[in-house]
Amino acid sequence: MDLHLKIWRQKDQKSEGKLENYDLKDLNPHMSFLEMLDTLNEKLITEGDEPVEFDHDCREGICGQCGMMINGLAHGPLKNTTTCQLHLRSFKDGETIVIEPFRAEAFPVKRDLKVDRSAFDRIISSGGFVSINTGQAPDATAIAVTHQLAEEAFDSAACIGCGACVATCKNASAALFTSAKVTHMALLPQGKEERSERVIKMVKQMDNELFGHCSNTEACEIECPQGISVLNIARMNYEYSRALFFKRK
Amino acid sequence: MILDSKIPNGPLEEKWTNYKKTAKLVNPANRKKLDVIVVGTGLAGSSIAASLGEMGYNVKSFCFQDSPRRAHSVAAQGGVNAAKNYKNDGDSVYRMFADTLKGGDFRARESNVYRMAECSLNLIDQAVAQGVPFGREYGGYLNNRSFGGVQVSRTFYARGQTGQQLLLGAYQALMRQVGKKTVELFSRHEMLDLVMIDGKARGIIVRNLDTGEIERHSAHAVVLATGGYGKIYYLSTLAMGCNGSAIWRAHKKGALMASPSWIQVHPTSLPQSGDYQSKLTLMSESLRNDGRIWVPSKNNETRKGNDIPEEERDYYLERRYPAFGNLAPRDISSRAAKERIDAGFGIGPLKNAVYLDFSKAIREQGKEKIQEKYGNLFDMYLKITGYDAYQEPMMISPSAHFSMGGLWVDYELMTTVPGLFALGEANFADHGANRLGANSLLQASVDGYFIAPYTIANYLSNEIHTGKISTEDPAFEKAENAVKKQIEELINIKGTKTVDHFHKTLGKLLYDYCGLARNEEGLKYAIEEIKKLKQEFYRDVRVSGHGNNMNTELEKAGRVADYFEIGELMCYDALTRNESCGAHFREEYQTPDGEALRNDAEYQFISAWAWTGEHTEPELIKEPLVFEEIQPTVRSYK
Ligand SMILES: Cc1cc2nc3c(=O)[nH]c(=O)nc-3n(C[C@H](O)[C@H](O)[C@H](O)COP(=O)(O)OP(=O)(O)OC[C@H]3O[C@@H](n4cnc5c(N)ncnc54)[C@H](O)[C@@H]3O)c2cc1C
Ligand code: FES
Numbered sequence: 001m002d003l004h005l006k007i008w009r010q011k012d013q014k015s016e017g018k019l020e021n022y023d024l025k026d027l028n029p030h031m032s033f034l035e036m037l038d039t040l041n042e043k044l045i046t047e048g049d050e051p052v053e054f055d056h057d058c059r060e061g062i063c064g065q066c067g068m069m070i071n072g073l074a075h076g077p078l079k080n081t082t083t084c085q086l087h088l089r090s091f092k093d094g095e096t097i098v099i100e101p102f103r104a105e106a107f108p109v110k111r112d113l114k115v116d117r118s119a120f121d122r123i124i125s126s127g128g129f130v131s132i133n134t135g136q137a138p139d140a141t142a143i144a145v146t147h148q149l150a151e152e153a154f155d156s157a158a159c160i161g162c163g164a165c166v167a168t169c170k171n172a173s174a175a176l177f178t179s180a181k182v183t184h185m186a187l188l189p190q191g192k193e194e195r196s197e198r199v200i201k202m203v204k205q206m207d208n209e210l211f212g213h214c215s216n217t218e219a220c221e222i223e224c225p226q227g228i229s230v231l232n233i234a235r236m237n238y239e240y241s242r243a244l245f246f247k248r249k
Numbered sequence: 250m251i252l253d254s255k256i257p258n259g260p261l262e263e264k265w266t267n268y269k270k271t272a273k274l275v276n277p278a279n280r281k282k283l284d285v286i287v288v289g290t291g292l293a294g295s296s297i298a299a300s301l302g303e304m305g306y307n308v309k310s311f312c313f314q315d316s317p318r319r320a321h322s323v324a325a326q327g328g329v330n331a332a333k334n335y336k337n338d339g340d341s342v343y344r345m346f347a348d349t350l351k352g353g354d355f356r357a358r359e360s361n362v363y364r365m366a367e368c369s370l371n372l373i374d375q376a377v378a379q380g381v382p383f384g385r386e387y388g389g390y391l392n393n394r395s396f397g398g399v400q401v402s403r404t405f406y407a408r409g410q411t412g413q414q415l416l417l418g419a420y421q422a423l424m425r426q427v428g429k430k431t432v433e434l435f436s437r438h439e440m441l442d443l444v445m446i447d448g449k450a451r452g453i454i455v456r457n458l459d460t461g462e463i464e465r466h467s468a469h470a471v472v473l474a475t476g477g478y479g480k481i482y483y484l485s486t487l488a489m490g491c492n493g494s495a496i497w498r499a500h501k502k503g504a505l506m507a508s509p510s511w512i513q514v515h516p517t518s519l520p521q522s523g524d525y526q527s528k529l530t531l532m533s534e535s536l537r538n539d540g541r542i543w544v545p546s547k548n549n550e551t552r553k554g555n556d557i558p559e560e561e562r563d564y565y566l567e568r569r570y571p572a573f574g575n576l577a578p579r580d581i582s583s584r585a586a587k588e589r590i591d592a593g594f595g596i597g598p599l600k601n602a603v604y605l606d607f608s609k610a611i612r613e614q615g616k617e618k619i620q621e622k623y624g625n626l627f628d629m630y631l632k633i634t635g636y637d638a639y640q641e642p643m644m645i646s647p648s649a650h651f652s653m654g655g656l657w658v659d660y661e662l663m664t665t666v667p668g669l670f671a672l673g674e675a676n677f678a679d680h681g682a683n684r685l686g687a688n689s690l691l692q693a694s695v696d697g698y699f700i701a702p703y704t705i706a707n708y709l710s711n712e713i714h715t716g717k718i719s720t721e722d723p724a725f726e727k728a729e730n731a732v733k734k735q736i737e738e739l740i741n742i743k744g745t746k747t748v749d750h751f752h753k754t755l756g757k758l759l760y761d762y763c764g765l766a767r768n769e770e771g772l773k774y775a776i777e778e779i780k781k782l783k784q785e786f787y788r789d790v791r792v793s794g795h796g797n798n799m800n801t802e803l804e805k806a807g808r809v810a811d812y813f814e815i816g817e818l819m820c821y822d823a824l825t826r827n828e829s830c831g832a833h834f835r836e837e838y839q840t841p842d843g844e845a846l847r848n849d850a851e852y853q854f855i856s857a858w859a860w861t862g863e864h865t866e867p868e869l870i871k872e873p874l875v876f877e878e879i880q881p882t883v884r885s886y887k
Contacts, residue, residue, distance in 0.1 A: 012798065028523050030635075035525050038749070045747050045793050045802065053801055055315060057488040059528050061629065062413055063319040078632075085632045110459055111799045114315075118436065121316050125428035129421035130380045134300045134698045137371070137378035141335070144389025145382075154382040154407060157414060161318055184380065191380045 001027050001093040005040065007052055008100040013108050019098065033076065033086040034059060034066065054113040061085040061225060064160030067167070068113045069100040074164035074223040082162065082225040102167035106174070106210045117163050119209040120177060127201035128181045130191050143189045156184040158226045165220035165228075171212030176220040178206050179236035180228050186239055196243035203240055252505075252857060252872045255659040256360045261346075261878050265364045268660070272703050273710035280305035283709050284468040284718070286453055288440045288495055290317030292412075292690060293673025294474030295419035296697025297705075302426030304702065306709070309466055310423065310432050313439045313458060313490055313804075318420040321476050321488045322693060325412025326533035326626070327396060328404035329376075329690040331369035336393055340401040342366045347879055348399045349688060352578055353653075353681020354831040354847060355881035356508075356855070358874065360660060361678045365688070368695035373405055375698055379418035383407050394535055395576065396686035404687045409533050409625045415690055419697070438464070439804065441735075442728040443471065443499045443669065450499075450669035451718050454728045456736075458804060461797040463729055465720035469712040470668045470705055473499060474697065477652035477674035479512050481812045481819075482764070483756030485649035486518050486531040492808040493815050496656050496675050504664040505857040505870065507657035507677035509815065510822040511832045513684055514765050515650035516542075516582035519633060520602035529648040530633055532605070532626055534686045537575045539610035539619065540643070542566050542582070544594040544603050554596070554604050554642045565589055573886040580683040580831050580845075581886060583647040587765050588843065590646070597644045606642035647765060651689060653680045653832060654822070657857040657872070661704035662696060665857075668712075670705060672696040677855070682831025736796040739806045744789030748805045751786045755779065755809070755816055763820050768836040772824040776817055783813040818858055821867055828852045849881050 002025045010017025022040055031039070034056055041051035056066040061082040068083055070076035076086045091097065099113065107115040145153075157180070165176035182199050185191030191198075214233055221230045257264040257271075275283065283306050287298040290312040298310040312320055332345040345366040350357060373391070377383065384392040384406050393402040407414035426432040437458040444452040444467070452467035478493030479485045500506045517536060518529040545552075546563040565585055567574040577585070586603050589595065596602050611619050616639060620627070630638050656664045656671035658678055663670050673693035680688060762775035786809070794800040829838045829845035830852070838846040855872040 028525060030522050031525050032527075032633075035527050038527055039525060042747050042749060045791055046745070048793075050793050051802060053799055057314060057319055057490045058321070058324045059489060060324055060530055061632075062410065063314075063321075063323050063488065065314060065316075065319045081632060085629070087633070087635070089635060114799070117315060121318070121424060121427075121434070121436075124318075124421060125424035127428075129425045130378065131425065132375075132378045132422075133303050134296065134375060134422065135371075135702065137374040140333075140373045140377040140383075141390055145385055146389045147385045147387045150382045150385040153380075154414075157380075157382050157407075157417065158410065160413075161316065184382070188380050188382065190378055 001029055001088060003027060003036070003091065004096040006096065006098045009052070009112055010109050012111055017109065027088055029087070029089040031088050032059070032084060033088065034084050036088055052113065053111045056084055059084040062160060064162040067102055067162045067164055069102060069167060071098050074102065074168040075225055080225055080227045102163050104166045104172035104211070106172060107163060107166060119211070120161050120163065120174070122209060123174065123178055123202055123205045124181065126205035127198040128185070130185065131194060145188060149187060153184050153187040156180045156187070156228065156232055159228050160226055162225060164223045164225060166211065168219045168223040169212065170217060170219070171215055173214045174206050174209070174211035175214035175233045175236065176224065176228055176230065178202050179232035182239055183232045183235040186235065195239055196246060199236060199239040199243050250859070250870050252657070252870060253659060254358060254872060255661055256358070257660065261359060261363050264360050265367060269703055272707040275706050275710050275713065277305055279713045281307065283307065283712060284309070285470050285472065285705065286466055286468040287311070287472045287474060288453065289320065289474035289476060289673070289675070290420070290423065291320035291322035291474060291476055291673060292416055292419050292693035293675070293697045294320065295416070295423040296694055297472055297474060297672060297701045298432050299419065299422035299426050300698060300702040301705065302429070302431035305431065308426070308432040309435060309468065311435045311438045311440060311455060313437065315437055317423055317434065317436060318417060320416060321491055322416040322690065323413045324488060325690050326409045326531065327535045328394065328406035328411045328687045329372065329415060329694070330396070330403050330687040331373045331405055331691065332366055332403055333370060333373060335391055336402045338401045340403050342370070344401065345369065345403065349685055350681065350879055351884060352685035353683050354884055355681065355849070355853070355876065356830050356874065357679055357681030359876055359878055364700065365679050365692055365695055368699045369691055371699055372691060372694050376415055376418050379422060381407060381414045381418045394538055396534055399685065406535065409623065412690055415694065419694070440495045441498065441732045441807065443502045444724050444728045445502055445666065446718070446722055446724045449667045452720065452725060454732050456732070459799055461795070461800065463732055465725045465729060467718035467720045467725070469709060469715060469718065470670065472670045472672060472701065472705070473656065473675050474672040475675045477655070478815060479649045479652050481756065481816055482649035482759050483753045484521060484526060484529050486515055486529055489527065492811070494808050494811045496671065497811040497815055499656065499664065499666065499669060501860050502666065504666045504669055505657040505859055506654065506818060507855050507857045508654035508682070508822065509858065510763060510819040511653035511682050512649055513579055513651040513653060513832050514583045514647045516579055516586055516647050517605060517645045518648040519630070520597055520599065520644055520646035522599065530629070531650065532630065532643065532645055534579070536605060536623055536626060539622070540575065540605040540607050541609060542575050542603055542605055544589045544596060548593045550596065554606070563594070570886040577886045578683060578685065584765055584834060586647050602644040602646040604642040605645045607638065608642070611639065651684055653677065653682060653684055657855070661707065662701055663704065663708065668708060670701060672701055682833055735807065736803065739790070739792050739803060739810070740796055742787065742790050742792065744791045746789050746791060748790060748792065748802055748809050751782065751790060752805070752809045752812065754782060755812055759816055759819065763823050766834045766836050767823045769824065772820045776820045779813055779817045779820070786810070786813065818867055822856055822858065825869060826852055826856065853881070
């Protein structure tokens with residue numbers, strides 16, 4: 001199949017960027033989207049141009065490193081799918097595809113399609129953990145956790161931190177990412193003890209990083225490759241109010 | 250050179266306890282005076298960096314990804330082993346030790362393997378305390394499943410995302426220390442050289458991958474937790490960035506490489522479908538608990554899987570290995586698949602796959618049950634291949650997966666370079682010639698959480714009077730210049746072929762001549778071909794862009810340059826081992842019915858290799874393996 005690509009090229013954070021046109025012919029529809037970009041890069045390099053920089057690593061939909069806006073959608077047209085798991089069979093022969101980086105004030109562009117998502121790491125380091133030291137944990141069966149609860153916690157813990165939620169949100173809010181971690185930890189007995197301090201610190205850090213507020217459009221859930229539910233955000237709001245309430249008392 | 254493995258005295262069960270009793274400690278007030286560099290943020294790297302940070306050392310943590318949470322450990326699907334015996338099915342530390350030793354074809358050190366089994370008990374506790382949502386029974390207790398090569402259920406899992414959840418636990422522990430400023434984080438930094446002063450590891454040279462800047466970092470000890478180099482085959486189950494450069498550059502500075510040719514080929518990955526392909530996706534081994542593997546019993550079968558009647562199917566694993574059937578260990582299952590494919594019974598468009606069939610399990614347990622167990626894997630299969638595995642059998646095929654080889658380490662996980670430690674998949678320890686499923690997450694984690702915190706402290710106890718190590722030392726300058734020179738050289742070749750072209754060509758050579766099967770003639774041929782390919786690379790590679798900014802092609806070029814040398818060493822290693830064991834199947838050494846033929850009389854040792862220079866053959870140093878507890882037997886899964 002043939003594709004016409006419009007790709008965002010930007011030398012570095014300070015330079016201005018613009019969309020450039022590229023044509024690719026005779027692509028195999030079984031190719032993944034990133035393999036298509038590999039093919040383009042091979043072509044650019046042999047022709048003496050600089051390849052398109054994009055982030056990726058596992059190419060299995062689990063590391064969270066890939067991600068770009070494809071025709072205005074984070075990770076492209078398929079539901080619950082990362083860019084690396086998207087295949088050309090999801091596009092039409094001869095189609096024009098616009099490829100841009102994830103955009104948000106908190107995610108500055110580094111080059112072409114690569115953005116800086118370290119704000120997420122800082123949110124985690126502000127409190128997204130259980131304060132247990134290594135080496136001397138109590139026996140794992142000492143506290144029973146029901147199957148349902150473990151599964152529910154897992155649904156939140158499955159967030160891969162790709163940033164699609166931020167990129168797709170009109171306010172560039174990190175509420176889905178942050179709330180997923182808050183919920184995962186608040187649900188489990190191991191994480192419950194610290195739930196109040198955790199949510200307050202994480203929300204504060206989220207604001208410091210210049211992420212916007214959540215205004216409940218729920219676009220994040222639709223674009224999330226892991227299908228993380230917006231109910232996590234409700235949970236975070238509950239945990240936050242609860243924490244403030246008990247703090248005041 | 251005589252290798253001192255520093256195995257502690259005493260009976261097997263007491264060695265680790267004895268070691269811990271006598272290991273030296275560092276007074277908390279002195280820990281602040283000591284710097285440690287940890288390269289890698291996978292399970293091994295995150296866990297050791299968090300542990301050392303907690304203890305009060307100054308830790309610097311490096312990874313090449315944009316966040317430590319993306320290290321390759323995140324991709325592990327199936328599970329992690331621990332001899333908890335929650336199922337009451339006869340498991341114990343000793344049984345796990347025995348399974349692992351046998352699974353590794355008696356080519357691992359007894360003391361290390363025992364310690365890993367022993368520490369497995371604590372890992373599950375640690376992970377649960379961190380909030381890892383392992384699979385649970387309805388009553389709230391932890392659940393298990395079984396994995397290849399064993400007859401008990403000792404694998405703990407978090408759906409098909411065990412690595413992700415374990416890594417997030419370790420990453421969160423790491424980020425907690427980053428918040429407390431005991432650990433300083435350098436993501437998007439790649440280690441390009443090891444710096445040695447007076448024979449000890451004293452620092453590293455790194456490239457900031459965002460800016461191209463070359464930086465010097467000094468420390469009293471350096472820990473490499475940089476994962477495996479299986480991506481050398483190009484097509485593999487590993488992440489695109491996985492590479493062998495950190496350990497290779499340390500090797501060139503004097504650390505020995507052990508068993509480099511033992512690379513596990515996993516039996517259940519998705520088959521290759523075209524030459525544009527960049528990786529092969531793994532389907533978790535846990536699928537073999539319910540899926541049955543078969544090929545048509547007729548050559549060149551053209552019917553679809555579902556149309557082939559039961560009596561015309563060859564369930565070759567169940568046929569050849571009735572005791573373990575579809576759960577036969579990886580090396581055996583992969584080889585059996587290759588044997589059928591090579592004999593013309595392969596299926597799929599390229600005839601390079603076998604079936605993994607769930608129809609019986611779905612009939613017996615219902616679709617819901619199967620969905621609950623493996624739903625995400627079936628979804629993944631659908632996304633990648635476009636086929637629905639609830640309706641028709643999956644197609645799977647073997648692919649390169651895990652490097653059992655790596656830097657040689659002693660019982661303390663220290664390499665032959667004093668002050669240089671290697672943890673997780675970067676070292677050679679514990680798995681022998683074949684890794685049992687779910688033992689690798691375990692090894693990486695216990696190395697970092699429970700073992701290295703003692704052994705590194707033992708080393709550092711002699712360093713408290715050393716004082717700060719200056720990055721102005723001439724050794725830093727020299728290493729930095731060498732790194733800069735290599736970058737310039739690669740950029741200036743300005744040839745015609747891309748880095749990926751060379752990587753793919755090398756990978757194909759290794760698959761064909763140093764892959765699932767090897768022979769003397771092929772290995773000798775491969776060594777010559779790799780030499781030629783390397784020369785061509787330095788003449789004709791094209792690395793676009795510059796050295797002083799973000800440049801992925803340059804990153805890849807440096808890694809492929811090292812792969813040529815690693816590949817050559819792999820072939821030497823395979824050539825000198827005139828026997829078949831685990832992942833290493835020398836065609837000349839097999840039984841009449843095609844099983845691996847080990848030669849304990851002559852090859853019961855670990856091959857450790859010393860770098861002797863670019864144009865000379867590497868030097869082989871042997872570490873004899875002594876088995877006190879279990880006498881090597883012929884591995885039979887029949
Ligand atoms: C698809 C797949 C599934 C698997 N499933 C299982 C399973 O179910 N059970 C199991 O037990 N094992 C499994 N394994 C194996 C297991 O995941 C790995 O062996 C293990 O995670 C390795 O951990 P590690 O900490 O040693 O290294 P990794 O997690 O690979 O981490 C390596 C780190 O080193 C860094 N690094 C490397 N080189 C450099 C450099 N030069 N400079 C700076 N940083 C560098 C990387 O950035 C990364 O942070 C699987 C492997 C694969 C590929
Ligand atoms: S590359 Fe890892 S999620 Fe896409």
